[in-house]
Amino acid sequence: MKNEVREQIERLREEIRRHDRLYYIENSPKITDREYDAFLKKLEKLEKDNPGSITPDSPTQRVAGAPVGGFAVVEHKARMLSMDNTYNHDELREFDARVKKNLGGEKYEYVVELKIDGVSVALTYENGNFVRGATRGDGLKGDDITVNLKTIRSIPLVLEPQKGIEFPKFMEVRGEVYMRHKSFEKINKDKEKAGEELFANPRNAAAGSLKLLDPRTVAKRGLDIFIHSFGYAEGAHFDSQYELLERLKALGFRVNTNYKKCGDIGEALKFCDTWEKKREELEYDIDGMVVKVDSFAQQRKLGETSKSPRWMIAYKYPAERVETKLLDIKVQVGRTGVLTPVAVFELVPELAGTTVSSASLHNWDEIKRKDVRIGDMVIIEKAGEIIPQVVEVVKSKRTGKEKKFGIPKICPICKKPAKREEGEVAFRCENVFCPAQLKENLIHFASRSAMDIEGLGEAMVDQLVDKKLVKDYADIYYLKFDQLLTLDRMGDRSAQNLMVAIENSKSNRLNRLIFALGIRHVGEHIADVLAKRFHSIDKLSQQALDDLTGVQEVGPVVAESIRDFFSNPVSKKVLERLAKAGVKMEEETPFGASSKLAGKSFVFTGELNGFSRTDAEQLVRDLGGTASSSVGKKTDFVVAGENPGSKYEKAKKLGVKIIDEKEFGIIVNPNQPGRRG
Template sequence: MNRGAIKDRIEELRRVIEEHNYRYYVLDQPVITDQEYDELMRELIELENRYPEFITPDSPTQRVGGAPLEAFETVRHDVPLLSLANAFGADELREFDRRIRQAVGGPVDYVVELKIDGVSVALTYENGLFVTGATRGDGYLGENITANLRTVPTVPLRIREKLPRLVVRGEGYMPKKAFEALNQEREKEGQPLFANPRNAAAGSLRQLDPRITARRSLQVFVYDLLAIEGEEPATHAEVLEFLERLGFAVNPHRKVCADIEEVIVYCEEWTERREELPYEIDGMVVKVNRREFHRILGNTAKSPRWAIAYKFPAQQAVTQVENIIVRVGRTGALTPTAVLKPVRLAGTTVTRATLHNEDMIREKDVRLGDMVVVQKAGDIIPEVVNVLKERRTGEEREFHMPEYCPECGARVVRLEGEAAARCSGGLACPAQVREGIIHFASRQAMNIEGLGPAVINQLLEKGLIRDPGDLYYLKYEELVKLERLGPQSAKNLLEAIEASKQNSLAQLIFALGIRHVGSRAARLLAENFASLDELAQASYEELTAIPEIGPKMAESIISFFREPRNQEVIGKLKRAGVNTRGDVNGNLQRPLAGKRFVLTGTLASMTRREAQEKIEALGGEVSSSVSRKTDYVVVGENPGSKYDRAKELGITILNEQDFLRMLETGL
C-alpha cells in the first residue's frame, strides 16, 4: 500500500475500534468477539509502530498510558464545580420543591438521576477532541489528570460532533467487581487495602503513572453540560440525550418527574434497589429540568439552588465492640472510638465508630463486648446507634475515660460546661503537637502539598521538628533519608514549604490552630489587623468589637499569644520569612467595605472567581442574586437574567472597563 492508503487504513481502524469500544463499554452491546477486537487493535498498533508520523492523540492505542508525571498541574475551571446541598427525607425534598416553586412562580418538573459514589471530573473538548481532564479540587481549582483520564475507556477521545468547545462534568468510579479484584491483588502483595470503591477511584485517578490508572478498570458517567460554543439544549433531560449522542456514557437510570411526589416515589424505589447495581451509589440527584430556571435560581457560594442530593437512609448492621480506644486531638480533646468486629456496611468494611465523648458512652451505656447497632450517618461516618442489651452475657465491662493522657501521661481534666475531657499537657503532649502540625500543613491552612501525616510522623520521630516553625528549617539531606520520600519528592516538599511563606495572613492565623478560631474568623481577624504582631497585642475590647468575635474566642486569642511556646513558634516563622502581614489595613485600604456586588456574564480579563477575590480583598461582598440591597451589578459578555433584574430595580450597572477602574481606584 502507498502512504495515502496506509493513512486511510489507520483512520478506518481507529473509527471501527472506537465504535466497538462505545458498544462494549457504553451500550454494553458488543457485536464482535474479544478475539476479533484484539485483531483489529493489533493491526492498528503494528501500523502505528511502522508509521509513527500518523499517530494522533485520539488514537485508541493512546489509552494505555504514557510515561510517569512528576506532579499534577493546577487547572482553573471555566465554570465552578459546585457541590450539592443534601436532603435526608421526603419532607426535606418537599421543602426544596416549595422554595423552587416560590422562586420561579409556578410548577416545575424535575430530572432524577442516580448519585454515583465516585470522583467528580471535568472534561474539556476542542474541535471535537479531548484536550483536558481535571479533578474537582475546591470547585475553582483542580488537578490536571488528562493523561490518566485518557486511559478510561468510557471517556471518548473524540466526540461525534466537531464542536469548537465543550466542557462536561462527570463522575469517575470503580465497579464493585474491579474494586474487589484490586483489593485481592493488593492483599497478596502486602499493600494496604482501599476502604471503598470511591477511595480506590480517587487514588487511581491521581496516580502519577498513567499506566497504573490504565490497569484499574475505571469508568466515567457524564451528567452535566458546563459550557458549550453553540446552541444549548433547553432542558436537562435534553442535555443528557445530547451527551449520549456525542458518545458519552450517561447513566440510563434516570426519570423526568412531573412533580415532587413523583420524585419521592422514584427515590424510594432506588433506596430498595441500590444493591442491584454493579457500582456504588449513595443517593439520588434531583435537578430542575428547565435550564432557564437554573439561571433564575442561581447558586449559593457552595451549591446550585436548582439541584439537591437525596441521601439514602443510613444503612445499619449489628456487630460487637471489641475495644474502646482514646485519640488525642490538637486541642487536647480526648475522643473515644469503638473498635468493632469488622462488618460490611454501605459498601465498606467498618472496623471503628466514633463515640464522641464520655457523656455519650454513659447515655447509650456502651460497654466492652457489647453487641451494637452501627450505621453510617449520611453514608459516611460510622456511629453507634444503640446497644442490644438483651444480648448481654454478663462478661461485658464498663469503660472509663483515662485519668492520664495515653500519649504524654499528663492529667486529664474536664472543664465545667464542656463535654470533652482534655489532656492538660498542652504543647508538651506529642499527640497535640502532631495533630497541630497536620492542621498547620492542611489545605485550608498553609496548604503544604506532600506534607501528610506519614511524613510528619517520621519528622517527629527522628527529632527533625518539634513544632510548625521547624518545618521552614528542614534540609534536603534530611528529607531524602525518610522512608518513601525519594529525591524528587523531597525537592517538591521543600518547594511547597518555601511557597507557603507567601500565604495570606488569614491562612497563617487559621494554621496556628488557635482554639475556637476557624477559617472565617481567621479572615475577619486578618481584615481588622494589619499584622500578626498587631493581632497579638489586641485587647479584649478590640477583639470583641469585631462582629462574630465573641468573648470566648477573644479570650482564647489573648491566651494563645501569651503562651511562651507559641511566641517561640511565631518567632521561628518570622525569622524564616513567613508572611505575617495582611494585604489591607482597616477601612483605609478597604474602599469597597459594605458594598454588595453581583457578577453576571463572562469577563474578558479575569474569571468570575478572580473578580470575587478582588472585590473581597477591597472589603466588598459578592452575592449570587440581585435584590434591592445590591449596590452594583458587574456585566460581562452574554449576561443572564440578573442584568434584566438590575435594570428593573434601578441598580448601578458596571461594564468591565468601569469595574476595572473601580478596582484600581476604589471609586
C-alpha cells in the same frame, strides 16, 4: 503515506474499536488484555511513523498527551434539568396521582432505571463523532471536559452504524460518570500513603477525577459511564424511553441493563423495593431509582416546572444501615487536645460504597446517653458523605458480657491527665508538648487554607514528628534537604519540591499565618479581621484583653484565647524562630484605608480579565467588604465578567446592581481605572 499503510492503520483501528465494544459495552472480551495492548502498540507505532495519519477519533487519542489549562465553559443545547425526589411509597404514589390527573385518563406506562450515584455529563456527537463532553454545571452551562471524558474507554469516539440503525447527525446523549468500589478503594489507599486528603465516597472521587487538569491522571482513575437519555437528536425519531435505551445500546453506548417497563405504579414500586435489597450486590453505588413516564408524547404533554420535569421522579433509598459488633472504643487526640471517642467494629464491607471499620461516637456524653458498651451489637449508618455514625445499640442482643466504657482520665498518647473544662462536653489533653496534638497542629499549619505547604500532609507529618525532626511548627523552616531524604518515599525531586513549598510559604499573607498558628477559636475569618486590624504578629501579641474585645466580631472568649496563646512562653519562642527563619510577620494594608467598602457585599460571576476570582474577593475583604458566593436581596453589587452564569440572571430578577469589571476597578481603586484600562 502509502495506501497500504493507510489501510493497515484503518483496519487496526476498527479491530481495536470492535474489542473496546466487546470488552466495555458487551462484557464479552474475545482477546486477552495483552493481545489488546499489542494491537494498540502496533497502531501507535504506525501512527508515529506516519504523522499525518493521526485523527482525533483514533483509539490512540483517548489520552491526548498535553494537560489542559483549565476548562472552557459550554452552553447546553437543551437545559439539563434536575430531578425531584421522593422518599417513600406514599410520595411516589402522589407523583403517580399527578401524572394520572395531568394525562386526563390516557393509559401510560413507566420505565424504571437505577439511579447511579455519579456525575451527570452530556456528550455531543456530530456525524457520529464524539466532539464534546460537558458537566451539568448549573444546567444551562457546564465545563468542557472532553479530554477527560475521552479517557473513559466505554465512551465511543465514533459511532458505528449497526444492522441498519442510523445515528442522528447531531445528537447529545446524557449519562452518569461513576467509579466502581474497587477503584475507589485503591485511589484512597494511594492517597492515604501520599498523606493526601481522602475522597469521602465514590461519587466525590469521580467528580474530583473529572476535574483533574491532566487527562493522563484521569485515565488511571478507572472511571466508567452509563448513558440513560438524550438532550436532543436531530433527525432522529424515538417514541419512548424504552425504545431509546434499546437504541442507545445498539449504537454502542454503555447502558445499564437493569431497567424495566412497568405497567403501573404498583409494579414500579415493587421493582424499586427489589433493588433496594439487591443494591449491595452492585459494584458501584446507586442512591435510588428513577421512574419515568415511558411515552415521549406523554412526557411532552406533562412538561416541566422551572426546575424539573413533571414526568420523571427519583425514588431515593434511605441511608444504609448495618448491624455490627462494637469491638472497642478508642480515644483520638485532636489538634486542640480534644479527646474523641471512636468506635471500632467488625469490618463492614461496603456500607454506602466504602469498607468501614470505625465510626464516630461524637462525644462522651453520647456514649453515656446511648449506653454504648464494648461488645454491644450496634446499628451504624452512613448518612450523606461523612464518617458513619453509631445510631443505636441493639440492647435485646446483650449477653451480659458487655463492658461499660469509662471516661478517659489520661491522654492515650502522652499519658498526661485529661481535663474537662466547665461548661464543655469535651475532655482535653492539656499538655502542649503532646505529640498527638503536635501532629494535628502541624497538619493544620500546612493545610491549604493556612500556610498551604503542598506535600506536607498527614503521612509526612507523622514521619517528621516520629523521627523528632520537627517539635513545633517553626522547625519546619529549619528542615534541611538531607534530612528530608532520610524519610520514607522521599526522593530528590519530592524533597526539592517540599523545600520550595516551604520557602514559598514564608511570604504568605498575614491572615494565613494568624490562622495557621492554631489559636483556639480563631478561624479563617477572625484571622482575617485580626490581620487587618493589627497588621503584624508583634502588635497583635501586645494587645490587652480590652483592646482585643474592642475589635468588631472578637468576643471575650476569643480574646482570652488569643491572650493565652501569646502569653505562653512556648508560643513566644516559636514565633521568634518563625521570624528568624524569614516568615513574614507583618503586612501593610493594601490601598490605604481598609474600611472603604465596609458593609458592602459583592458577588462575582463570569470570568474577569485583570483579576483572578480569589484576588478580587480578597481585595473586597481587604477593603472591609464581604464577598459572597450567592446572590440575595442584600447583595449590593454583582460583578459580571465574561460569560456570567445564573447569578447574573438572579441579580437582574432581584434588581441587584450589576457592574462590569471596569466599574469594579474604579470602586476598589478610583485612581486607577481598572487594572488593564
